[in-house]
Amino acid sequence: MITWDESMSTGVPLIDAQHKMLFQKFNEFSEAISDVTSREAAAETLDFLQFYATWHFRREEKCMDEYQCPVAAQNKQAHAEFLATFDGFYEKWQNGTITPELVRETHRELESWLVNHIGHTDTQLRQCVEKGIG
Numbered sequence: 001m002i003t004w005d006e007s008m009s010t011g012v013p014l015i016d017a018q019h020k021m022l023f024q025k026f027n028e029f030s031e032a033i034s035d036v037t038s039r040e041a042a043a044e045t046l047d048f049l050q051f052y053a054t055w056h057f058r059r060e061e062k063c064m065d066e067y068q069c070p071v072a073a074q075n076k077q078a079h080a081e082f083l084a085t086f087d088g089f090y091e092k093w094q095n096g097t098i099t100p101e102l103v104r105e106t107h108r109e110l111e112s113w114l115v116n117h118i119g120h121t122d123t124q125l126r127q128c129v130e131k132g133i134g
């Protein structure tokens with residue numbers, strides 16, 4: 001279970017709300033995989049996460065550009081890399097070869113990426129917002 005707190009704030013309430021939604025969906029995924037009979041529910045939350053993350057990334061990238069955030073390019077690059085990794089997992093889930101290793105790996109990768117990326121890259125938006133360049 002991952003929990004959003006104020007230290008993860010980007011200074012943009014809409015972006016923060018999207019991060020909270022990503023955390024909530026990730027937690028639903030965690031819950032679903034803890035029950036072997038609800039693999040379908042887990043696959044559905046992954047489906048949502050892929051769609052929502054892609055949409056969120058576009059919004060956030062636009063926001064960082066508007067605020068001329070120094071990490072804007074780095075943020076875009078990280079999003080592209082993450083989506084490529086996610087696609088790899090997603091394909092395996094869709095093909096029906098869901099092994100316990102795949103479940104563990106997907107969980108670990110999503111959790112560490114979400115927490116680290118939001119905590120270290122997205123939060124840099126805050127100082128740009130405070131400077132009020134946008």
Ligand SMILES: [Fe+2]
Nearest residue numbers: 060075121122
């Ligand atoms: Fe980001």
Ligand SMILES: [Fe+2]
Nearest residue numbers: 019060118122
């Ligand atoms: Fe983000």
